[in-house]
Amino acid sequence: MLSAGLPEGAMPKLERPGPLRERVYEALLELITTRALRPGQHLVESELAQHLGVSRQPVREALQRLNTDGWVDLRPAQGAFVHEPTEEEADQLLTVRTLLEAEAARLAALNAKAEGIADLEALCRRGEAAVGGDEVETVVEANAAFHARVMGLAGNAVLAELARQVDRRVRWYYTPVARQRGAQSWIEHRELIAAIADGDGERATAVMREHTEHTRRSYHERPRS
């Protein structure tokens, strides 16, 4: 018990690196989402280990998790390959996302307090500013943050965990085409905030469903690379 009157925030909270496998996981995920490792590419444990400056063990464990999370395909006795998304899979993913996000919006509308609403508005402003700056990376990130906050307001940890996984992959597929849907997306976010602020679960669901379905359609209409 800190008997001395140390202010809580003053503790430097000395940086705990966390398990190495986690950091390797994040590092590889970063490389995949940024397209530094391209879909279909063969990942060799020993190469990755050497490149990251760790032993094979943490790399193996990270690859296993990436496999179960759908980021890489682990072919037995041959190695790991960066997952290649198919048209059908992307569509299914976006469908599920619509489902999860719509439910989250409904729950958020029922649970949200004034503080949460304020957070959403702040995030919305940040997103709109990013759209003005035309930086795709920042826009996508702000969008993810906004949706994550809505999910947080829903107060369902299980739902949030599923959505986290799904959203991250959606973000991967979607980033290349995010530019198209700039300003319109944030107008819809405003509508969503209004519905949540009114505590209107039905409307929040409808708005969110409409919003994510827009995203889904704009994915299918994307320019082929």
Place this chain on the structure above:
Amino acid sequence: MLSAGLPEGAMPKLERPGPLRERVYEALLELITTRALRPGQHLVESELAQHLGVSRQPVREALQRLNTDGWVDLRPAQGAFVHEPTEEEADQLLTVRTLLEAEAARLAALNAKAEGIADLEALCRRGEAAVGGDEVETVVEANAAFHARVMGLAGNAVLAELARQVDRRVRWYYTPVARQRGAQSWIEHRELIAAIADGDGERATAVMREHTEHTRRSYHERPRS
């Protein structure tokens, strides 16, 4: 290319054990779901390894996956503990399950062919027979098989994967109280089949939602152990 006229089914398909970590994962999951390993119990890698007759390596990887799937809690530098479900978490899980299953029912109604309907009826008969026999284990399994088949008819692999994880945990929480909801559950299954056979997505959704909400309520009304 099998030029000889070997019948496809004749190949014994010699048993491939598959990766050891998978088998360890399944073995541990079996031990957890059957309550041989009780919630809160401390799992020591070396003990498990010795007990299963493998080295620590596969055990570690299996524990990691069990951790990400929510079956065990991995406390740093201390070890793995069988997850202890809380009231709130069970409720959230059942809520999410309702969401996923309802969507699956809708999609199944839109996609199902005659063959799928027949499968559902067969599974339903099997379940009803099990209820008659009053064997909780068999009933729960038949129930899982039925829901899994509905999910298969929905034809959304991503949705199915999420539901598989959620359902397995729901099953864990729910098994102790499954006895209460015997016959009624299968009557509702019949209704669901009818809705799917009619291709009525709205009704299928409603029936499934009602069905899983029944389950949720009966969970909360369960006798405390």
Place this chain on the structure above:
DNA sequence: ACTCCGTAGACTGTATCCAATAGCCAGAAC
């Protein structure tokens, strides 16, 4: 009664070693 270590138990990460397997290619058989 409270605090302060000391120690044991357990995980984390590293380094090797060996076995099994998929893919590939060269070469023999027809």
Place this chain on the structure above:
DNA sequence: GTTCTGGCTATTGGATACAGTCTACGGAGT
């Protein structure tokens, strides 16, 4: 010339050993 076989290689899968570090527990001292 085509096909099949056999071996070679790269890589993973699994086992084992070992050092470092963290946690919790308990006993000694105040």
